[in-house]
Amino acid sequence: MNHDTDVHTIAPELPAMFDGMKLAAVATVLYILVRCLNLKSPTAAPDLIYQDTPLNRFLLKSCPQLTKEYIPPLLWGKSGHLQTALYGKLGRVSSPHPCGVRKFLPMQDGATSTFDLFEPLAEHKTGGDITMVICPGIGNHSEKHYIRTFVDYSQREGYRCAVLNHLGALPNIELTSPRMFTYGCTWEFSAMVGYIKKAYPQTQLIVIGFSLGGNIVCKFLGENRNNQERVLCSVSVCQGYSALRAQETFLQWDQCRRFYNFLMADNMKKIILSHRDSLFGGTSSKRIDADLSRLYTSTSIMQIDDNIMRKFHGHSSLKEYYEKESCVHYIHNVNVPLLLVNSADDPLVHDSLLTIPRTLAEKKQNVVFALTLHGGHLGFFEGAVLFPQPLTWMDKVIVGYANAMCQWDKQKPPCQKSATGSPPQAEGGCAEEKA
Secondary structure (H helix, E strand, O other): OHHHHHHHOOOOOOHHHHHHHHHHHHHHHHHHHEEEEEEEEOOOOEEEOOOOOOOOOOHHHHOHHHOOOOOOOOOOOOOOOHHHHHHHHHHOOOOOOOOEEEEEEOOOOOOEEEEEOOOOOOOOOOOOOOEEEEEEEOOOOOOHHHHHHHHHHHHHHHOOOEEEEEOOOOOOOOOOOOOOOOOOOHHHHHHHHHHHHOOOOOOOEEEEEEEEHHHHHHHHHOOHHHOOOOOOEEEEOOOOOOHHHHHOOOOOOOOHHHHHHHHHHHHHHHHHHHHHHHHHOOOOOOHHHHHHHHHOOOOOHHHHHHHHHHHOOOOHHEEEEEEEEOOHHHHHHOOOOEEEEEOOOOOOOHHHHHHHHHHHHHHHEEEEEEOOOOOOOOOOOEEEOOOOOOOOOOHHHHHHHHHHHHHHOOOOHHHHHHEEEOOOOOOOOOHHHOO
């Protein structure tokens, strides 16, 4: 009897103990999820740095996306990693298929640049002829989902779109010279812009760059003042401004940056190897074996840049390559209205790099720097709880900014319109008229 009594006394405590362990496990998982997903992080409007000018006041009034709260999807949108991963894996949700025409441009060195041209699907609100010239991110092209989504949206808003296909990025287009795209080479983008200016002599340009493309377009505008002619404005999203400064942060494990570096290097290997014959066919067998051996063992973008990419333009060192191809040395020469957009939780762009756009916006009247709390790298998804919307905050803010700049240009006096590419005048009126 005593034995039975002991059994009945202990048995009820065992389930209670297991229930407690289950609750502790659930609590631990929930805590980790809350921390990893940043669920307690607030939502806010972008942090804006700009100078108080009539143009900027008009911009903030006409482009509400810059001043309103950006709200990412509730369950995962506050994680920069998940925003970046979803962009990298899917690009966009339910992306459309805009119809365009592919153009081929022979370059002086024997390379063949390509871009896709998409005509507007509606009349622009101002009635003007406006072309967006777009430079995608690293290894990207017009067929990427995020580019297709943005182009379709822009077409419906009345914009013609020209999208550069980075040299070597399209899998079905062979290289015609031993060279592919690099971090800051502006040759192909310049050729595309030149074509648009000749084919559409009445059109005005809006210059847009995503990630690496942001570096290219800012360098393009700043390296030659003539490149700013007929440019209404420019937008750069999620670029890092200085490859030389960024290389140190890419070797750190903070925010898993070293892991992203490895993934990007792996993708670059695939692109390079897909054009192995074109890139290495003209060199000696020993040179090919040495280059390919270093390529196969590379685990970072910097190693690939040092062993392969810098040699396309004859740079003597990795430092020289990064110095000459980074827009940080040219961007201060850009005098057209310029919107620089970054996200504070972008795992690819370290916070230390953001001192560059901050300082620029504090010094130059034509620059606005917008920093969101969330968005990751080219993510910026919006949505209620779980499922994101097809259009992102990024898509809306670029088109909203472009619309505002087009409207501002339309209402300017004729003498100011002829000065596109010079610093925006602070007040209305013309110096020639006052004289």
